[in-house]
Structures are given as C-alpha cells and as structure tokens.
Amino acid sequence: MDKGGIRRRLAVCLALVTVSGLLAIAVPAQAHAAPSRCEGRKVRTYPFSTGTLYVYRKNGYVCAVTLPKSPGRKQRMMVSVRAYRANPVTDEGQYTRRAGPVTVHAGHRCVWVKGKVGRGSVSKGWILC
Numbered sequence: 001m002d003k004g005g006i007r008r009r010l011a012v013c014l015a016l017v018t019v020s021g022l023l024a025i026a027v028p029a030q031a032h033a034a035p036s037r038c039e040g041r042k043v044r045t046y047p048f049s050t051g052t053l054y055v056y057r058k059n060g061y062v063c064a065v066t067l068p069k070s071p072g073r074k075q076r077m078m079v080s081v082r083a084y085r086a087n088p089v090t091d092e093g094q095y096t097r098r099a100g101p102v103t104v105h106a107g108h109r110c111v112w113v114k115g116k117v118g119r120g121s122v123s124k125g126w127i128l129c
Contacts, residue, residue, distance in 0.1 A: 038054070038101045039056065040058025041056060042055070044124070047122075048115065048117075048120045048122040050118045052069070053065075053066050054066075054067070057128065060108070061105055061106065062081055062083070062104055062113075063101050064080075064113050065102075066078065066079040066098060066100055074096050076094060076116070076117070076118060077094075077098070077116060078121075079100040079102055079113075079114070080102065081102050081111055082125070083107075084110045084112075084126060088114075089103070089104050090102065099115070099117075109129075110125070110129040111125065111126065112124070112125025
C-alpha cells in the first residue's frame with residue numbers, strides 16, 4: 001500500500017472519530033430536554049372556556065397536558081393526573097404555553113384528570129377504567 005492510501009485511511013478514521021465525538025456531546029443535551037408533549041395515543045380531549053386538557057395513554061401510563069386558548073402571555077395554569085388509590089401528580093404555575101406534561105403509571109386503574117387556565121377549569125374522573 002502506498003503512502004497516499006495510508007493517509008486517506010488515516011484521514012477517514014480521524015473524521016469518523018471526530019463525528020462520533022460530536023454526536024456523543026450533542027445527543028445527551030437533547031435527551032435531557034424536557035418533553036414538550038405526551039407520548040402515546042390521545043384518548044381524551046376536554047375543551048373548557050380558557051383552554052383544553054389533552055389526555056394520552058401508552059403501556060399503562062397516562063399523561064396529560066393543558067394548553068391555553070390564547071398562548072403567549074404568562075397566566076396561571078395547572079394540570080393534574082391521579083390514578084385510583086394514588087396521590088395526584090400536578091404541574092401548576094405561571095406559564096405562557098402549557099402546563100405539563102404530567103405522567104402517572106395507572107396500569108388498569110381509573111384516573112382523575114384536571115386542567116386549569118386562568119379562571120377556567122375542567123375536572124373529569126374516574127375515566128379510562
């Protein structure tokens with residue numbers, strides 16, 4: 001093998017190592033980012049005067065997120081999911097785009113879901129039994 005072939009192979013190996021190193025640095029940053037929505041199949045949608053509560057289900061987990069009708073300005077929002085005979089998981093605060101997602105392992109148990117944006121709210125339970 002001539003010197004040009006060795007140099008080409010060395011350059012290719014160096015490029016592969018560099019690319020794999022960059023991917024190793026970039027991927028964990030994306031993995032730690034907060035999820036922007038729930039995974040699974042949307043099973044319920046509950047519109048109310050100031051927003052909408054969306055409920056999703058996947059492999060025994062139930063996830064919910066509350067979206068306002070008019071996003072962009074900070075307003076009080078809340079989303080809560082409670083599996084039967086368990087404590088609720090709640091996300092509440094001043095948000096511009098959404099409250100949640102919150103996820104509970106419900107298995108085959110019923111869940112109670114709540115959503116709130118400003119003065120408007122919705123509360124549904126026991127569902128998904």
